[in-house]
Amino acid sequence: MVEKHVDVAVIGGGIIGLGIAWEAIRRGHSVALVDPDPATGATQAAAGMIAPASELHYREEHLLELTVDSACRYPEFLSSLAWTGIDPGYRKTGTLVLAIDGADRTALADLRDVQTHHSLSVEQVSLREARRSEPMIGPAATAAFSAPDDHQVDPRKLAAALLAALGERGRLVRARASGLEYDGRRVTGAILEDGSFLPARHTVVANGLAAAQLAGLPCRLPLRPIYGDILRLRVPAALQPLLSHTVRGLVRGTAVYLVPRADGTVVLGATMREDGNSGVSAGGVYQLLRDARQLVPAVAELELEEALCRARPGTPDNAPLLGVVPGADGLIIATGFFRHGVLLTPVAAALCVDLLEGKPCPPGLERYRPDRFEEGQA
Template identity: 50%
Template sequence: MARPHTDASPAGAHPDVLVVGGGIIGLGVAWRAAQRGLAVTVLDPAPGGGAAQVAAGMLAPVTELQYGEEPLLRLGMASNERYAAFAAELTGATGLDTGYRQTGTLAVALDADDRAELRELHDFHGRLGLASEWLTGRECRRLEPMLAPGVRGGLHVTGDHQVDGRRLARALVEACTRAGVVLHRAAAAELLLAGDRAAGVRTDDGADLTAGRVVLAAGCRSHLLPGLPEGVLPAVRPVKGQVLRLHVPPVYRPFLSRNVRAVVRGQHIYLVPRADGELVIGATSEEQGYDTTVTAGGVYELLRDAHELVPGLTELPLAETGAGLRPGSPDNAPLLGPTALPGLVAATGHYRNGVLLTPVTADLVADYLATGELPPLAEPFSPSRFQSKALA
């Protein structure tokens, strides 16, 4: 049960917007909201952390498309179309590179079954008017000579790109700071209510932060905020992903020229080559609660499957292992916009698309905060689609 709010905030410390969660989604919303003239505070013990520190950073709305996800496809493509300008604006505002690269993505098949599945996906792309090119195995290897000789064919999507999640997070922290966003480095302890309205958050360092509106952008912990009334936000489950980072010595570059992905033994795997020689391999998908332990089995499976796809990578130095938590909503699509609790806005549940959807989420939620109107592009992702009948 949320406590009634009693104003303990310092004079002048009542912003228009309090963003709970300083990952790339929360920071993106805060930056765009500040640009629209709103006074914004971000609450997070370590702004710039979160799942983006582990994410590979593929911007792949077309090659990640699954059947039945057409609304999510439209959202992802809208965000991908904004990325070049978004990244350039961030760099211009901060002087920091985001690692955005227009590399394209090659999705390949290693056996006949995978080839048939990719062929079906290519046909689906065609019916939706998406640009993807079918290549033979030989044509795939001509693009990426390090691919295994057994590659049977693939899809080349020139519009699916990449960004470095870590660099993006650093740039967003700096952009927020320069835009006047206040970064309060503490954790949220309890939601504060004023009557039937969200009024702010009590922090674990004893402060009461009040605001005109509260944005929940705390990833897979968003629904766990103490004091949040039952049924306002559906459970946002954590989905663990383990990732490896290899280093490609200069003598071996370019090892890969674009993102490469495949399905090996029924498991999705992708390789994302950075301009600085880093090669990111991901990612497992594990329903293990809030555990972020890197396991020997996870590392083994990633290396085994990546080796089948690109045999030469096992000669590369292993630079880092890591695990993060994707925030998955009940339908694996994001929660964007006002909730059933007045004054409380959601920006969470992005599952495997958090990095991809950062620009469009920032724009849509900031537009709502500035105007009170939810843009049509966000309407399919309203939290109200899961609203409890008890709140109706």
């Protein structure tokens, strides 16, 4: 069977594929998105921190160009979805980062120097000041840093808004893609698992970790799963509101965060595991609760609503595989977003649609070439 021809076929309906689909739709392209079960991958687990400053890691400074740009694009991107009537839970209340022991303090102070060197707004605040804005911070905290420009969105709600927009103005094909179809060196669409064909002028591979398994890829996509355990906790009425900011911490060298949602829940995350275990790890849950209690002891009084594990799509250099591949016209790859997929959605969507519209690719994008790990590439 041959599906109706579209301008853009997007394989994968996680936050990245949905974001690209919506960007293409709002620029006037006809779009079909293929996913058997949209927004149930890493997107379902994500905390939704839009945090270029507190998510900065050493040797990943080059990502700032994308992360800061994307964070700035968020308000406009979300306002384009306001007509769906779904509130994506965007909050600009800022982030507090706490240290527990001396090594945590030194690490966060060193990081603050790097952050400010890159013009990110991060400053040390007194514990008194931190407790004035977050009275539930516990006695174990020994230093606090404020990152006022690190915000949050609720990825499940954002995905719901994007799906509603797609349902209204595009097409969702509930199927699994198995590969790419070619005419010479041009990709002409997606082959679906039942053998049917979705013809498209442009095809975008955005199915996260599973992208590497598609048949007909023009290059190897070296993706690997980096599992994250994450908890959703309900705050009892007597403790509401538990927090108003995102509270992160370095607890004896291990990172942990608490993200408060408007619905009275708190997201507590997240582990980083490469042990091949895709189920929720008991040790991971223990670690999260143990460390979060150091930041906010009242965490122990919350109701555990959900424990979830999903795999982040990781790459060898922790940077996305984003762009075109020489020798495969009509194809764009957008995967490998690792820890930053939610943060990077608006910029990735804009860049992908720029590329398929033939707009010049910004020079910095070369760094994320999907084929950069092929033999012979620098």
